[in-house]
Amino acid sequence: MKSKTIKVDYLARVEGEGGLEVKIKDNEVTDAKLNIFEPPRFFEGFLRGRKFTEAPDITARICGICPVAYQMSSSHAMESACGVSVKGQLRQLRRLLYCGEWIESHVLHIYMLHAPDFLGYQDAIQLAKDYPDVVNRALKLKKLGNDIVALIGGREIHPINPRVGGFYKVPGKEELDKFVEPLKWGIEASLETIKLTATFPFPDFEQDYEFVSLRHADEYPLNEGRIVSSKGIDIEAKDFLDYFEEEHVQHSTSLQAKVKARGHYLVGPMARYNLNFDKLPEIARQAAIEAGIGEECRNPFKSIIVRATETLFACHEALQIVENYDMPNRPYVEIEPRQATAHWCTEAPRGLLYHRYSIDDNGIIKDARIIPPTSQNQKAVEDDLRHLVGKNLDLSDEDLTWKCEQAVRNYDPCISCSCHFLKLNIKRE
């Protein structure tokens, strides 16, 4: 009887602290765990007693990589609670801000966290020695995303300008006009990124996922839409907890979500792409098809091409918004609090981000619930690991370990988010 464990104590090139452990006995995978040891920070606990207007600033601190996502989900939830809807150019500015975060976050992951796996490098800095032009392009594209967030949000990390109801200050037309040429370059750079990632060597690995994302009648989803799945879910955000639930397991300080009726599911770029292909602009659809991923992608390793396609979408969308911008008269909509419970989901770069708040007539938060994308993907990650290791038992421990790390990185996991945490151990018994 031969058994062993493949183990990574501290996963690199992911956001936050985690590891992985896969146990193998007689050439069968007996256990696959994504260990999350990121210290818990109890956001839902200390949101109680805070003002509803403070939620965007406080929840942004859950994640330094996607603070805008937290600001957007919380702001929309509070507006929904108070019966207000933010429309017109303010709505467009929010979409533009989110596009900036998608570009910054996706490019960080594609080039600095994920690409080195495919090209056999430890990190992007070593990659830069052999491919300086590629890394320089990546840095410039990432900066474009950050520049958009910084202009509209005030700064790249933990923007100060978004608020419940809109913004503290809105940019003038001439400030946005400066982005026209950079965004045209961004579209070209995204096309190059799609072409580059399409040349990477991909393992033959597909899974039967249940994809879950928002879907909007007219747009590729960012801030609003119904929650839909590839296995028939089609609901409003307020019904989320009727269809999905979270479990608390011992090896993770992040709760693990599942579809009540079926089990694990997948959120993020691949889910959005598969469920909203028809809403992508023509240029993005065509580039994705030419890159060979088709209208449906089930190989998680190819999510890097999907991310590149979404980067293209984000640049394209941002350009449309910039070109059609008219400075709104008022930077925000006045909001009076009232007693209510509200639910909202937006599409963070890593996938669906659910917020629920109960507030009282004075706008004091009585209860909060936040379900970030990485906790929703944990079970899918563990299922990928189980199947991937099962198919690759002939690899050396070193190669298998790297392959497993890569499989986790496919998800661009944000462990800081999930605890509001990740650690790989491969055990062969």
Next chain:
Amino acid sequence: MTKKTKPKLAVWKFASCDGCQLSLLDCEDELLAVTEVVEIANFPEASRQVIKGPYDISLVEGSITTPHDAERIHKIRRTSKFLVSIGSCATAGGIQALRNFKNVKDFINVVYANPDFIETLNKSTPIMDHIPVDFELRGCPINKYQLIELINAHLNGRKPNIPTYSTCIECKRKGIVCVMVSKGIPCLGPVTQAGCGALCPSYNRGCYGCFGPKETPNTASLGAICQNMQMKDADIMRAFRNFNAYAEPFRKASESYEK
């Protein structure tokens, strides 16, 4: 000619949002130049490669919140020559220090179904409470240019140009009209350390103190002005009690307005 070895830089994470270490990767224009002069020896968010210590510069992000982390920080100190805590979590305990004002068990019960699985300390505390720290870089998040200035100054053996005066000084230099005087917007600028570039006032918003208390802040005077502006005590308490809630001047101020 002998080849000069580059100083080794390590980045360490404790309880945090990862935003401050991301600031280093957000230095898009400077990152490759930085790697010309320092070797990124341990930076798990950016690289699989781990080069053994000791490290010439250690950047420590996050606060101490678990028994395991309270041990780990001592090992990092022993292997670091120049250790800098970066960001509000590392310098003041961070937003998660809001637990310090309540019983942490109540929070665990709110978030987790099986509290027994969770190992955590009662308080979220800054790095300085556990080990000697060579420099504290403030901010939630830190300013990436201050980070580069700090690394640059250290490599060149000079004192970093990182002021400890108030946000008001930065605000005046930028020519921004005082939001508190002209618009009646409560602002923590007078008691908050500079470093952000007076960002909030330049966006028509009062400073919310994310760089923490300045040197010798007069929080009582600011609190009295806020009261004169008809601000309720509970709101003044909450204003002092956010990302740097456990920094002593802000802690005392918020406690004095707590019922």
